[in-house]
Amino acid sequence: MMKTRGFELVTAYQDTGLTLPVRSTAHAAGYDFSAAETVILQAGEIKLIPTGIKAYMQAGEVLYLYDRSSNPRKKGLVMINSVGVIDGDYYGNPDNEGHIFTQMKNITDGVVQVTKGERIAQGVFVPYLLADADDAAGTRVGGFGSTGN
Numbered sequence: 001m002m003k004t005r006g007f008e009l010v011t012a013y014q015d016t017g018l019t020l021p022v023r024s025t026a027h028a029a030g031y032d033f034s035a036a037e038t039v040i041l042q043a044g045e046i047k048l049i050p051t052g053i054k055a056y057m058q059a060g061e062v063l064y065l066y067d068r069s070s071n072p073r074k075k076g077l078v079m080i081n082s083v084g085v086i087d088g089d090y091y092g093n094p095d096n097e098g099h100i101f102t103q104m105k106n107i108t109d110g111v112v113q114v115t116k117g118e119r120i121a122q123g124v125f126v127p128y129l130l131a132d133a134d135d136a137a138g139t140r141v142g143g144f145g146s147t148g149n
């Protein structure tokens with residue numbers, strides 16, 4: 001099959017029984033991402049939850065990672081960066097291969113557990129536009145602050 005856009009398991013998670021993101025209904029926009037590991041968040045704590053997934057896509061495309069609407073009320077968690085922007089050149093980067101993490105905050109005053117395999121976020125592929133005279137040419141080496149301040 002020709003590779004256009006999609007998901008792959010990160011090397012370290014290949015034999016863990018983790019499955020690739022899928023949409024739950026025929027017209028759903030979001031591919032559901034699950035936690036690759038069980039993670040405990042203390043009250044107020046922010047943690048990066050590994051998904052074990054990397055995403056490839058075409059030039060001019062981005063994967064937006066969105067919170068699930070049920071997370072705040074049902075889990076007491078919010079994606080604290082609001083929306084995750086997963087760049088096309090994050091895939092295969094030398095630092096972490098393109099491993100996608102969701103950045104979650106426990107908004108309760110108790111402990112919250114995210115269990116391995118539990119759905120935690122959703123990814124939507126979207127085309128984006130360039131501004132006039134755009135000449136960006138750098139190469140991504142990682143994520144989470146890798147391009148400087």
Ligand SMILES: O=c1ccn([C@H]2C[C@H](O)[C@@H](COP(=O)(O)OP(=O)(O)OP(=O)(O)O)O2)c(=O)[nH]1
Nearest residue numbers: 084085086087090100101143144145146147148
């Ligand atoms: O929720 C997120 C947000 C980002 N990323 C990864 C993919 C993205 O391509 C990279 C960089 O994200 P962003 O540009 O938003 O973060 P930054 O703080 O600007 O870091 P950098 O300097 O590496 O660009 O981190 C995730 O895995 N999950």
Ligand SMILES: [Mg+2]
Nearest residue numbers: 144145146147
């Ligand atoms: Mg950035």
